[in-house]
Amino acid sequence: CMSENEEEPTTPAPPAEEQEEESESDDADTSGEISEEEDKSSRESLVQKLEQDKAKTESPKDAPRKRHKEDFDWEEDIIGTGAFGEVKVAVDKETQAKYAVKILNKKQIVAQKKVEWVNREKFLLDRMRHPNIVSLYFTFSDPQNLYFVLEYCNNGELLDHIKKHKCFDVACGRFYAAEIINALEFMHSKGVAHRDLKPENILLGEGMHVRICDFGTARELGTERTARSKSFVGTAEYVCPELLLEKQAGLAADLWSLGCMIYQFFAGRAPFKAASEYLIFNLIEHRTFTYPENFPEQAKDLIEQLLVIDQNERIGYRNGYDELKGHPFFEGIDWENIHNETPPPIQPPAELPVFKNTEGKDSANASPQPDRAVDEKKNAERKEKLENQKKSIWARFLNGDELIIENSAVVKQRGLSKTKRQLIMTDKPRIFYVDPEKMIIKGEVPMSKNVTAEAKNSKIFSITVPGRVYKLTELNGNAKRWVDSVKKVISEMP
Numbered sequence: 001c002m003s004e005n006e007e008e009p010t011t012p013a014p015p016a017e018e019q020e021e022e023s024e025s026d027d028a029d030t031s032g033e034i035s036e037e038e039d040k041s042s043r044e045s046l047v048q049k050l051e052q053d054k055a056k057t058e059s060p061k062d063a064p065r066k067r068h069k070e071d072f073d074w075e076e077d078i079i080g081t082g083a084f085g086e087v088k089v090a091v092d093k094e095t096q097a098k099y100a101v102k103i104l105n106k107k108q109i110v111a112q113k114k115v116e117w118v119n120r121e122k123f124l125l126d127r128m129r130h131p132n133i134v135s136l137y138f139t140f141s142d143p144q145n146l147y148f149v150l151e152y153c154n155n156g157e158l159l160d161h162i163k164k165h166k167c168f169d170v171a172c173g174r175f176y177a178a179e180i181i182n183a184l185e186f187m188h189s190k191g192v193a194h195r196d197l198k199p200e201n202i203l204l205g206e207g208m209h210v211r212i213c214d215f216g217t218a219r220e221l222g223t224e225r226t227a228r229s230k231s232f233v234g235t236a237e238y239v240c241p242e243l244l245l246e247k248q249a250g251l252a253a254d255l256w257s258l259g260c261m262i263y264q265f266f267a268g269r270a271p272f273k274a275a276s277e278y279l280i281f282n283l284i285e286h287r288t289f290t291y292p293e294n295f296p297e298q299a300k301d302l303i304e305q306l307l308v309i310d311q312n313e314r315i316g317y318r319n320g321y322d323e324l325k326g327h328p329f330f331e332g333i334d335w336e337n338i339h340n341e342t343p344p345p346i347q348p349p350a351e352l353p354v355f356k357n358t359e360g361k362d363s364a365n366a367s368p369q370p371d372r373a374v375d376e377k378k379n380a381e382r383k384e385k386l387e388n389q390k391k392s393i394w395a396r397f398l399n400g401d402e403l404i405i406e407n408s409a410v411v412k413q414r415g416l417s418k419t420k421r422q423l424i425m426t427d428k429p430r431i432f433y434v435d436p437e438k439m440i441i442k443g444e445v446p447m448s449k450n451v452t453a454e455a456k457n458s459k460i461f462s463i464t465v466p467g468r469v470y471k472l473t474e475l476n477g478n479a480k481r482w483v484d485s486v487k488k489v490i491s492e493m494p
Contacts, residue, residue, distance in 0.1 A: 066140060067138065067140040067147075067149070068140065068142070069140075069142055069147070071092065071093055071094070072091060072092055072093060072099075072101070073090065073091045073093055074088055074089075074090050075088060075089040075090070075091075077089070079100065080100075080102075081411055081418070081459075081473055084104045084105050084108045084109055084112075084114070084118075084418065085102065085103040085104045085105050085108075085145065085418070086102075086103055087100055087101065087102050087103070088100075088101055088103065089101070089152060090149075098152045098154075099137065099149045099150060099151070099152050100150045100151065100152040100153070101147050101148065101149050101150065102147070102148040102150060103145050103146075103147055104118060104145060104146040104147075104148070105144065105145055105416070105418075106141070106143075106144060106145060106146060107144075108417060108418065108419075109146075112419065117216070118146065120218075120219075120220075121148075121215050121216050121218070122136070122139060122148065124192060124215045124218050124220065125148075125150075125215055127190060127192070128186075128187065128190075128192070128215065130182075130183055130186045130187075131182075131209070131339035132179045132180070132182055132183035132186075132209065132210045132211060132212060132339060133183050133186070133187070133211060133212050133213075134150055134151050134153065134203060134205070134211040134212065134213040135150065135151040136148060136149070136150055136151075137149045137150065137151070150213075151205060151211065153203035153204060153205040153206075153211050153213075154205070154206070155203070155204035155205065155208055156203070156204060157199060157200050157201075157202065157203055157204075158176065158199040158200075158202040158203070158204060158210075159198075159199035159200045159202075161204070161346050162199055162264060162265070162268065165346060165347060165348045166268045166348050166352055167264075167265065167266055167267060167268040167348055167349065167352065167353060168265045168266060168346065168347070168348065168349075169344075169347055169348060169349040169350075170266075170296050170299070170349070171344040172265075172343075172344050172345070172346050172347060173262065173265035173266055173296075173299065174329065174330060174333065175333075175338070175343050175344055176202075176210060176265065176343075177258070177261075177262050177265065177329075177330075178325075178330055178333045178335070178338055179209060179210035179338060179339065180197075180202065180210055180212065180258060180261070181258070181316075181321070181324060181325065182335065182338065182339070183210065183212050184197075184254055184255070184258065184316075184321075185321040185325075187212075187254075188223075188251045188254070188321075189223070190220075191220055191221055191222040191223045191227070191251075192218055192219070192220050192221070193218060193219055193221050193229070193249075193250065193251050193253060193254055194212065194215065194217075194218050194254050194257075195217045195218055195219060195229070195231075195233050195234055195249070195253060195254070196214060196216075196217045196218075196233060196234050196235060196238075196257075197212070197238060197254055197258065198235050198237070198238045198257065198260075198261065199261060199264060200235075201213055201214045202261075207342070207343070208343045208346070209339060209343065217231070217233040217234070219231065221250060221251060225250070225312075226250075227250050227251070228248040228250045229248060229249060229250070230247060230248045232247070232393065232436070234253075234257075235409070235475070235476060236277045236280045236281065236409075236476075237260065237270040237271075237272055237273065237280060237476075238256075238257040238260045238261070238270065239281070239284060240252070240253040240256035240257070240284075240311065241256070241284050241285055241287070241309050242309075242311050244281050244284060244285050244391075245285060249311075250311065251317065252311035252312070252314050252316075252317040253311070255306055255311075255314045255315070255316045255317055255324075256306065256307060256311070256314065258306055258316075259271075259302075259303050259306025259307040259314075260272070260307070262299060262302065262303055262306070263289075263299075263303050263307075265299075266295055266296055266299055266349075266353065267291070267292050267295065267353050267355075268352075268353060271289035271303075271307070272284050272288075272289055275405070275406075276404050276405065276406060276407045277392070277394070277407040277408070278388065278389050278391070278392035278394065278395075278404055278407060279385075279388070281391065281392060282388045282391065285391070287307065287309055289307075290355075290356075292353035292354050292355045293353065293354040293355075293356070294349065294351045294352065294353050294354060295353055296329075298327075298328050299329055301327075301328075301329070302315070302327050302329045305327075315327065382403060385403055386401055386403055389403065389404060392404070392407075393439075394407060394422065394424055394434065396439075397424065397432065397434060397441055398426065399428070399430075402426040402427065402428050402430065403427045404424060404425070404426055405425055405426060405427050405485060405489070406423070406424070406425040406481070406482055406485045407422070407423070407424050407425070408422070408423050408474050408475070408476065408478060408482065409421075409422055409423075409436070409474075409475050409476070410422075410423045410472045410473060410474050410475065411472070411473040411475065412433060412470070412471070412472055413471040413472070413473070414471070420436060421433040421434060421435065421436070421442065422434040422436045423472065423474075423482075425482075425485060425486070425489070427489070429447055429489040429490075429492075429493065430444065430447065431444065431445035431447065431463070431486070432444040432445070433445075445463055445465060445470060446465050447489075447490075447493070448465070448466075448493075449490060449493055450465065450466055451463065451464065451465050451486065451490050452464045452487075452490075453482070453483040453486035453487055454483060455479040455480045455482075455483045456479070457479065458477040458478075458479055458480065459473050459474050459475065459477050459479050460472070460473050460474075460479060461474065461479035461480075461482055461483050463486060
């Protein structure tokens, strides 16, 4: 997930070679060192701010008294990770209620000047009381951490169910799209844009109903149609074109993401897929995608009206939510009572979607080409990619005719410190990481034949160089692809 960048970025000077690698915590904000007294004062201010609000009384297990970490039994598994900490399951020793607890490290929040960011997330979660939005029950703190005690959604992410079943049948996809729309209508009526809607941020709670989560990048924009934010946030495959083309976005950005998700419900993958972010952004800017065979026609018509380049013409935004909810695709939906209904079973359609692979057919029937012709074709393709790459916000960090071959938002861990970075690999080969807020290079991985890479699971991987291990979490589950790419460029080095 791309982090916020509230200020206009400036082009940085290249960093001194390996300067950052020598520091104890290379992702700390060194532009303005925080003294011990300032650090303590900031943390105390943060705690005071968060503790001004009393514990919520709307939770199933009322918790008006001050809570402590020792009041809970903590499960070992981490069910989520972020730039400032992790999410773990905790069971209240007294009531046996189970919660998902977001644990945020105070020192990291203060060091990265994110106090306002954390306060805003809590404020918005407090306001978002809706059957299809995850509930924040209460918060507490200790000297090291802040704890956001959230509703535990025991049925996982919607993405897990898409992967398991390949895709959804119409009844299932319609139901979950409708619940998401109900939540969006509520959020937008409050002037709140989520700004990072994707299947990973749609949890299934009790009774298999939708719970939208992760309001870390959400913003209160207001209800004016002209309200916009210039923050560059979101996840590549679901980013709206106005953010790429106009460098700003409003409430309608969530409706573009909704269109991407509904497409994914029935196709099994997002509409804009490519090997790197800059290629994905190019597809989005030109609205380049295709539908597989066996795709529901009414869903296709709805998506055509959501994935509109002009945000003012998107259904749900141009004439309000009544038009969106009245689309023929949603015929039979009881919008007022859907959160009380039993969801249809999650299952694939009788006929799975089929993507035509015309390139594969053409290449299979093609005659072998002379080496010179193959080289000319590769050079032409590379030239075209370099031209497209100029539109990428990451192009400013490239040298000469470097071509980006991997580009992902990651959480980089060193010791106890976890920070969001944009990890970029080029065909030079070069691997470096950028602070996506300040838009400056924070460090570079020294490349040699001795570099190795290993994936622990779909998100966590490491890059090992002599004397150091880079521990990384790829937020979109592309760890294996990164490892394969690193191994490939290393094998091709002289």
